[in-house]
Amino acid sequence: MPRVQSAAGFGDSGEISGVVWSPRRSSAGKSIADTGAEEALTAARRGDEAAFRALYRDVQPKLLRYLQVLVGADAEDVASDAWLQIARDLGSFRGDVDGFRGWATTIARNRAMDHLRRQQRRPVVHGTVEDVAEPAGPEDTAQAAVDSVATDAALALIAGLPRDQAEAVLLRVVVGLDAKAAAKVLGKRPGAVRTAAHRGLRTLAAHLEATPPPGQTPQE
Amino acid sequence: MSDHRFRRISRRTAERLLRDAHGRTRATGHERLSDLLAAASAPARDRELAGEQAAVVAFRDARLATAPQRRRPRMLKIALANVLTVKIAAVAAAAAGGIALAAAAGTLPGQRHEEPAPAADTNVVATTSVTTKDKPNSPDKKPDNSASPSPSLKGLCQAYTAGAGSEHGKAHENPAFSALITAAGGADKVPAFCAGQLDDKPGKSDHSPGKPTKTER
Numbered sequence: 001m002p003r004v005q006s007a008a009g010f011g012d013s014g015e016i017s018g019v020v021w022s023p024r025r026s027s028a029g030k031s032i033a034d035t036g037a038e039e040a041l042t043a044a045r046r047g048d049e050a051a052f053r054a055l056y057r058d059v060q061p062k063l064l065r066y067l068q069v070l071v072g073a074d075a076e077d078v079a080s081d082a083w084l085q086i087a088r089d090l091g092s093f094r095g096d097v098d099g100f101r102g103w104a105t106t107i108a109r110n111r112a113m114d115h116l117r118r119q120q121r122r123p124v125v126h127g128t129v130e131d132v133a134e135p136a137g138p139e140d141t142a143q144a145a146v147d148s149v150a151t152d153a154a155l156a157l158i159a160g161l162p163r164d165q166a167e168a169v170l171l172r173v174v175v176g177l178d179a180k181a182a183a184k185v186l187g188k189r190p191g192a193v194r195t196a197a198h199r200g201l202r203t204l205a206a207h208l209e210a211t212p213p214p215g216q217t218p219q220e
Numbered sequence: 221m222s223d224h225r226f227r228r229i230s231r232r233t234a235e236r237l238l239r240d241a242h243g244r245t246r247a248t249g250h251e252r253l254s255d256l257l258a259a260a261s262a263p264a265r266d267r268e269l270a271g272e273q274a275a276v277v278a279f280r281d282a283r284l285a286t287a288p289q290r291r292r293p294r295m296l297k298i299a300l301a302n303v304l305t306v307k308i309a310a311v312a313a314a315a316a317g318g319i320a321l322a323a324a325a326g327t328l329p330g331q332r333h334e335e336p337a338p339a340a341d342t343n344v345v346a347t348t349s350v351t352t353k354d355k356p357n358s359p360d361k362k363p364d365n366s367a368s369p370s371p372s373l374k375g376l377c378q379a380y381t382a383g384a385g386s387e388h389g390k391a392h393e394n395p396a397f398s399a400l401i402t403a404a405g406g407a408d409k410v411p412a413f414c415a416g417q418l419d420d421k422p423g424k425s426d427h428s429p430g431k432p433t434k435t436e437r
Contacts, residue, residue, distance in 0.1 A: 044279075052279045056272055061264035080271050087279035154259035172238040173257045198234040201253065205229055208252045 037097040045090055052090070056083070059101055062175045063108045065151070069159040069166050070112040078115050082108040102181040105171065109185060157204060165200030168193045229253075301375070376400040377414035 037058055043051035063082065067075035085107050093103055155174075158166050171182035171193075179197070183190040229237070229250060237250065237257060380400060404413030 047283050049276060049279060053272065053276055056275050057264065057269060060271065060275070061268040062261075064268050065260065076271060080274060083271065083275040084278045087275060088282040088285075090279070090282075151259050151262045151265070154256045157256065158260060169238070169257075170260075174261045176261070178239075194231075194235075197238055198229070198231055201234045201237055202229050204256060205250060205253045208256065 034097055041097050041100050045093065047091075052087070055100070059104050062101070063105060065155055065174045066105065066167075066170045067108055067112055068155060069170055070109070071115055074115060078111050079108060081111045081115075085111070098177070098181065101175060102177055102185055105175050105177065106185045157207065158200070160207075161200045161203055164196045165203065168197035169200040169204075172197050301379070373400060373403055374417050377410075377417045380410060381414055381418065 037054070040048075040051040040054040040058075044055050060079065060083070064075055064079050067078050067082075071078050082104070086104050089107075093100065095103065158169055160166075161169065167186060168182060171177045171185060172179065175182075177185065179190045179194045182197075183193040186193060233250065237254060376399065400414075401407050401410055404410045
């Protein structure tokens, strides 16, 4: 049950806001941008609208890409729902920017699970790489994915992974969480999330290997 | 073409790829995978921020919603306390009415200190409702069966008086005070009415703030 999983780390939406995220988990990777985000978070908690905007611009694309893989075309609606809750509960959030990203992602994931439950269907991601890549042609998709601007193609490839691998890869790579924070979002152990992410990468690499690299003809 | 299998990614390389997707450090031998991950985590595109205004509006609304809430709880608490007073008194009067009446009438003189079956709180409230019945000024407004309004009016008066300093304007709007305003005969008559209510029962208002118990001194 997704709800149980996500509840393991954070409780339900009501309790989520009280969670204190351990600060400075990845301080080594802290950039100047993160320092700015840190200030934005503080200001937004106090009610600063411009600061909230900055947080939105930082987090929303990440959430949306993650949600796209979970709920497909409904990602924007689910993201809107999530932001309603984020906006409402931000005042009671305690933690740093990394914590905020994890917290917001958990909210988004809970909303996505609610959405899927309402729809009484399984998440979009459940097949293999080939299944999802089929409509556009697997080779085209893979080809486009290696282009640095082909974000959607890359996401489509990741979406083709088994769900636990896709989520693990997305949370680490796209949302930018470390294994521990990703595990918290998923309600799993960090080791399990790490393994799932590694498997996901290997599957992706295998898929890329099976398709010709860019600039080469399929004949080659 | 694929007679040579892809190079297996070590755990260490995998970790590096996962961590450095943003940093664009390309893992040797896995350039295409690095590119794919970089593409997945590429900077935001405009359409991905389409909901920004809606989110900001939600943020604004959430702030507006929380601001009045900070003031509300106090009045709500007071109103709630009074409603509870009324209910408890009414229930107690109904449930333990017989005992209370009997006790009030003095027909159970030997048992008063023995505290029969009903629990302690029942006795306390029953005593309250009984004592209010003794008041001469409440029965002329209310019939005998509604023993509770009297303490509730008094409670409302206490709440009104206590809140008069800070929440003066709001008190009239609060539905909890409508009974009080009706009883007083108008919003402007409430202070005078309450002064009478509170002054009338000095012995009972042991918890009314700033009011010395004249009778006991």
